[in-house]
Amino acid sequence: xxxxxxxxxxxxxxxxxxxxxxxxxxxxxxxxxxxxxxxxxxxxxxxxxxxxxxxxxxxxxxxxxxxxxxxxxxxxxxxxxxxxxxxxxxxxxxxxxxxxxxxxxxxxxxxxxxxxxxxxxxxxxxxxxxxxxxxxxxxxxxxxxxxxxxxxxxxxxxxxxxxxxxxxxxxxxxxxxxxxxxxxxxxxxxxxxxxxxxxxxxxxxxxxxxxxxxxxxxxxxxxxxxx
Amino acid sequence: xxxxxxxxxxxxxxxxxxxxxxxxxxxxxxxxxxxxxxxxxxxxxxxxxxxxxxxxxxxxxxxxxxxxxxxxxxxxxxxxxxxxxxxxxxxxxxxxxxxxxxxxxxxxxxxxxxxxxxxxxxxxxxxxxxxxxxxxxxxxxxxxxxxxxxxxxxxxxxxxxxxxxxxxxxxxxxxxxxxxxxxxxxxxxxxxxxxxxxxxxxxxxxxxxxxxxxxxxxxxxxxxxxx
Numbered sequence: 001x002x003x004x005x006x007x008x009x010x011x012x013x014x015x016x017x018x019x020x021x022x023x024x025x026x027x028x029x030x031x032x033x034x035x036x037x038x039x040x041x042x043x044x045x046x047x048x049x050x051x052x053x054x055x056x057x058x059x060x061x062x063x064x065x066x067x068x069x070x071x072x073x074x075x076x077x078x079x080x081x082x083x084x085x086x087x088x089x090x091x092x093x094x095x096x097x098x099x100x101x102x103x104x105x106x107x108x109x110x111x112x113x114x115x116x117x118x119x120x121x122x123x124x125x126x127x128x129x130x131x132x133x134x135x136x137x138x139x140x141x142x143x144x145x146x147x148x149x150x151x152x153x154x155x156x157x158x159x160x161x162x163x164x165x166x167x168x169x170x171x172x173x174x175x176x177x178x179x180x181x182x183x184x185x186x187x188x189x190x191x192x193x194x195x196x197x198x199x200x201x202x203x204x205x206x207x208x209x210x211x212x213x214x215x216x217x218x219x220x221x222x223x224x225x226x227x
Numbered sequence: 228x229x230x231x232x233x234x235x236x237x238x239x240x241x242x243x244x245x246x247x248x249x250x251x252x253x254x255x256x257x258x259x260x261x262x263x264x265x266x267x268x269x270x271x272x273x274x275x276x277x278x279x280x281x282x283x284x285x286x287x288x289x290x291x292x293x294x295x296x297x298x299x300x301x302x303x304x305x306x307x308x309x310x311x312x313x314x315x316x317x318x319x320x321x322x323x324x325x326x327x328x329x330x331x332x333x334x335x336x337x338x339x340x341x342x343x344x345x346x347x348x349x350x351x352x353x354x355x356x357x358x359x360x361x362x363x364x365x366x367x368x369x370x371x372x373x374x375x376x377x378x379x380x381x382x383x384x385x386x387x388x389x390x391x392x393x394x395x396x397x398x399x400x401x402x403x404x405x406x407x408x409x410x411x412x413x414x415x416x417x418x419x420x421x422x423x424x425x426x427x428x429x430x431x432x433x434x435x436x437x438x439x440x441x442x443x444x445x446x447x448x449x450x451x452x453x454x
Contacts (some may be wrong), residue, residue: 065453085320094309094310094311095310096315098312100250100252109239116233116235117232
C-alpha cells in the first residue's frame with residue numbers, strides 16, 4: 001500500500017506556526033483560555049478533549065476564521081511572516097461537497113477555485129485511487145454514503161499541496177481500512193516536512209504530540225454574557 | 228503556490244455558480260418559471276382588455292422581475308454555507324469581497340439574464356406598445372445588476388437563519404424601490420415619446436452604487452456568519 005503514494009522530493013520550507021496565550025469567547029462564554037502551541041516541520045499534534053471543550057473552536061481560530069479574545073497567531077516561513085490562508089488546508093465538520101456535482105467535477109472546481117487552474121488529470125486520478133474513490137469518479141455525490149463523503153472531503157489534502165493541515169475529526173464515518181489510508185496520508189505529509197493538527201477521539205495510529213483541551217477550560221464559573 | 232491568477236479564480240467561481248444554479252435543485256429554472264407564471268396571471272386576473280394591459284405592462288414586468296430575483300436570492304450564500312463550501316472558499320486567494328462579487332455576478336448571469344431575455348415575450352402578452360420593447364430590455368439590463376448586488380447583502384445577513392427568506396424580503400424589497408421607479412420610468416418615457424435617458428442614467432447610478440457598496444457589506448456579514 002505504501003507504494004501508492006508517490007515520493008515527492010521537494011520538502012516544505014522551514015515553517016513555524018505559533019499561537020500564544022490563545023483564549024476564545026463564544027456567546028459570552030469562555031470556551032478556553034491560555035492555550036499556547038507551536039508547530040514546526042514534521043510536527044503532528046493531536047487535539048484531545050471531551051465534547052464541548054473547544055477542539056473545533058480552536059481549529060476555527062487557528063485557521064483565522066474566528067477572532068480570538070486573547071492571544072495571537074503567527075505563521076513564519078523561512079523566518080518571514082507568511083499569509084496563513086495560502087499555507088493551510090482545513091477539513092471541517094462539514095464536507096464542502098455539492099450533491100449535484102460528480103466527484104470529478106468537485107475535484108475540478110475545488111482546485112480551480114483555490115489555484116485558478118484546472119488540476120492535472122493524473123493527480124486527480126492518483127488522489128482518487130489513494131482514497132479508493134476512483135470507481136465513484138463519475139457518480140453524483142448525492143448517491144455517496146457518509147463515509148464516502150468524508151473520504152471525498154479528504155481529497156482536498158491530496159489535490160492541493162499545503163504545508164499545514166488542520167483536520168477536525170477526519171475519521172468520522174470512515175471504515176478501518178480507510179483510516180489506515182488516512183494515517184498513511186498523514187505519515188507521508190509529516191515525512192515531507194509538513195505539519196498537521198488533528199482533532200480526534202480515535203487513535204489514528206501515528207505518534208504525535210497531544211494537547212488535551214480538558215485542562216484549558218476556565219476554572220471559575222461564568223458570569224454570563226455581560227461579564 | 229505563487230503566481231496564482233486571481234482573475235482566473237474569479238471566473239472559475241462564476242462558472243461554478245452558474246453551473247450550480249442550472250443544475251438540479253438550482254434556483255435559475257424555478258425563477259424563470261415563476262416569472263412566466265406570475266406575469267401570465269395578470270391578464271387572467273385583470274381581464275383581457277387590451278388598453279388596461281398595455282397601461283400596466285411595464286410596471287408588471289418590472290415588479291415580477293424584482294420578486295423573481297428575491298425568490299432566488301435566499302440560496303445565494305446559504306447553500307454554500309450549509310454544505311461547508313463557503314468555508315473552503317475562505318481559503319481561496321480571493322478576498323471575501325471578491326467572492327461575494329463573483330457570486331452576485333453569477334447570480335445575475337444565471338438567474339436574471341434569462342428573465343430579461345424572455346421579458347419581450349411577456350411584454351407582448353401584456354400588449355405593450357411597440358415603442359417600449361427596446362427600452363424594456365435596456366432598462367432591465369442596466370437596472371437588474373442592482374437587484375443582485377443589493378440582494379446579496381440581504382442574503383449574506385440571513386445566511387445562517389433557517390427561515391431567512393421572509394426576512395430577506397423585508398430587508399431587501401425597500402431597497403429595490405429606486406431601481407423600480409427609474410426602470411419603469413424609462414420604459415414609460417419611451418412609450419410616451421419623451422426622453423428616457425434621465426431615468427436610465429439614474430437606474431445605472433443605482434446599479435453602480437450597489438456594485439461598490441454591497442461587496443463590502445456582504446463580506447462583513449459573511450465574516451460574521453463564518454465565526
